[in-house]
Amino acid sequence: MGVKGGLHTTGAKWFMIESQRHSYHLVDPSPWPISGSLGALATTVGGVMYMHSFQGGATLLSLGLIFLLYTMFVWWRDVLRESTLEGHHTKAVQLGPRYGSILFIVSEVMFLFAFFWASSHSSLAPTVEIGGIWPPKGIGVLDPWEIPLLNTPILPSSGAAVTWAHHAILAGKEKRAVYALVATVLLALVSTGFQGMEYYQAPSTISDSIYGSTFFLATGFHGFHVIIGTLFLIVCGIRQYLGHLTKKHHVGFEAAAWYWHFVDVVRLFPFVSIYWWGGI
Amino acid sequence: MASAAARSGLRSLVARATPARRRMSSSAHDDAYETAKWEKITYAGIVTCTLLAAYNLSKGHPHFDEPPAYPYLHIRNKEFPWGPDGLFEKKDHH
Numbered sequence: 248m249g250v251k252g253g254l255h256t257t258g259a260k261w262f263m264i265e266s267q268r269h270s271y272h273l274v275d276p277s278p279w280p281i282s283g284s285l286g287a288l289a290t291t292v293g294g295v296m297y298m299h300s301f302q303g304g305a306t307l308l309s310l311g312l313i314f315l316l317y318t319m320f321v322w323w324r325d326v327l328r329e330s331t332l333e334g335h336h337t338k339a340v341q342l343g344p345r346y347g348s349i350l351f352i353v354s355e356v357m358f359l360f361a362f363f364w365a366s367s368h369s370s371l372a373p374t375v376e377i378g379g380i381w382p383p384k385g386i387g388v389l390d391p392w393e394i395p396l397l398n399t400p401i402l403p404s405s406g407a408a409v410t411w412a413h414h415a416i417l418a419g420k421e422k423r424a425v426y427a428l429v430a431t432v433l434l435a436l437v438s439t440g441f442q443g444m445e446y447y448q449a450p451s452t453i454s455d456s457i458y459g460s461t462f463f464l465a466t467g468f469h470g471f472h473v474i475i476g477t478l479f480l481i482v483c484g485i486r487q488y489l490g491h492l493t494k495k496h497h498v499g500f501e502a503a504a505w506y507w508h509f510v511d512v513v514r515l516f517p518f519v520s521i522y523w524w525g526g527i
Numbered sequence: 528m529a530s531a532a533a534r535s536g537l538r539s540l541v542a543r544a545t546p547a548r549r550r551m552s553s554s555a556h557d558d559a560y561e562t563a564k565w566e567k568i569t570y571a572g573i574v575t576c577t578l579l580a581a582y583n584l585s586k587g588h589p590h591f592d593e594p595p596a597y598p599y600l601h602i603r604n605k606e607f608p609w610g611p612d613g614l615f616e617k618k619d620h621h
Contacts, residue, residue: 297608305608377599385594397576397583404572411565418558423566430569434576450591452613456599 272335279322286314323482331491341498348502352509355472359513362468363520366461370525377456382526386458387450391522394445398438399518402473402511405434409480409504412487419494421487428484431507435477442470462525465517469510476510479503 289311296304330336370381378384389395412427446463453463483500486492492500594600607613 300608378597383597383599385597385600387591387594390589393583393586393589397579400572400579401576404569404576407565407572408569411562411569414558414561414565418562420559420562423562427566427569430573434573437576448588450589452601454602454613456597456602 270337270339272329272337272340274329277322277325279318279325283315283318283322286311286318290315327486327491336496336498341496344498344502348505352505355509356513359465359468359472359516362461362465363516366465366521366525369457369461377458382458383456386456388458388526389445389449389522391518391526394441394448395518395522398441398445399514401434401438401441402514405431405438406508406511408434409507413500413504416487416492416497416500417494421490424487424492425484428480428487432477432480432484435473435480439470439473439477442466442473458525462521465521469513469517472510472513476503476507479506 289307291311293304293307293309293311297308298304373379373381373383382388408427408431412424412431415421415424415427451459451462453459453467480503483492483503486499
C-alpha cells in the first residue's frame with residue numbers, strides 16, 4: 248500500500264497510510280462540496296433571472312455555470328489523484344463508484360421512462376383539441392426512414408467500439424484502446440451532428456402542440472445524454488492515453504461504458520415509438 | 528447488435544463481481560481474440576453507417592407546407608430571453 252504513495256505523499260500522510268489497518272478511504276477535508284453548492288445556487292437564481300429578463304441574469308447564470316464547471320473539474324481531478332497517485336481506491340473502495348454508477352443509470356432509466364409515458368399517454372388516445380388524431384392535425388412529421396433511421400445504427404456502432412476498447416484494456420493493448428475510444432467518440436459526435444441537422448430541418452418546434460412538447464422533450468433529453476456520455480468517454484480516452492487505466496483497475500472506464508450502452512440502447516425506443524409509430 | 532453489446536456489458540459486470548478464481552480462467556488470449564472481433568464489428572458498423580448516410584443525404588431535404596394557424600400550434604406566450612425565434616428555428620418568414 249505504502250509503495251503506491253507517489254511523489255505527493257507528505258511525511259505525515261505516509262505514516263497514516265502505513266499505519267492504516269483497513270481498506271477504506273477516509274477522505275481529506277475538501278472545499279468542493281460548498282463551492283459546488285454555491286455554483287448551483289448562482290446557476291439556478293441566474294437561470295430564473297435570465298428567463299424572466301432581469302438585468303444581470305445572463306451574467307449570474309454564466310458565472311454560476313463557470314463556477315460549477317470549475318468545481319467539477321477540480322473535484323474529479325482530486326479523485327483521479329487519490330486513485331492513481333495515492334492508491335486509495337482499493338477493491339473495497341471501488342465498490343462505491345460501481346454501485347453508485349449502477350444506481351445512477353437505473354434512475355436515468357426511470358427519468359426517460361416518464362417521457363415515453365407522456366408521449367404514449369398523449370398519442371394512444373389523442374384528445375379532441377388536437378383533432379382527435381396523432382400526429383395532431385396540421386403537424387408535419389419527419390420521415391422516420393431518413394435521418395432518424397440513419398442516426399439509429401450510429402450509436403450501437405459506437406457501443407461496439409466501446410466494447411472493442413474494453414477488451415483492448417483487458418488484453419493490455421494500450422494503443423488499440425486509445426484508437427477504439429477515438430472511434431467511439433467520433434461516432435458519438437457524428438450522431439450529435441445528425442441530431443442537430445434533424446432539429447434544424449424539423450417542420451415543428453417544442454411549442455407546436457403536445458406533439459412538439461413530447462417529441463422534443465424525449466429526443467432532446469436523449470441527445471443531451473449522448474453529449475454527457477461523449478464527454479465521459481473523452482475523459483476516459485485521455486486517461487487511457489496517459490496510462491491511468493490498467494487491466495485490473497479501470498472503474499471510471501467501466502462506468503462510462505455502462506452509461507454508453509444505456510444511451511445507445513435507449514435510442515431504439517424513440518426511434519420505434521416516437522419517430523416510426525408516432526409519425527404514421 | 529444492441530442486445531449483444533448489452534450481453535457483453537453484463538458478462539463483464541458479472542466477471543468483475545465474481546472473485547479472482549473467475550478472472551484467472553479468462554486469459555489475455557481470450558481478450559485479444561475479443562478485441563479483434565469487436566474491432567471488426569466496429570468497422571462493419573462504420574461501413575454500414577457511411578453507406579446509409581450517403582444514400583440518405585443524396586435524397587435531399589424534405590419540404591413542408593405552412594399549416595393553418597390552429598390554436599394549438601406555435602404557442603408563444605412571451606419572447607425568449609435571446610429573441611423572438613426558437614433555437615433551431617429556420618428564419619424564412621423574415
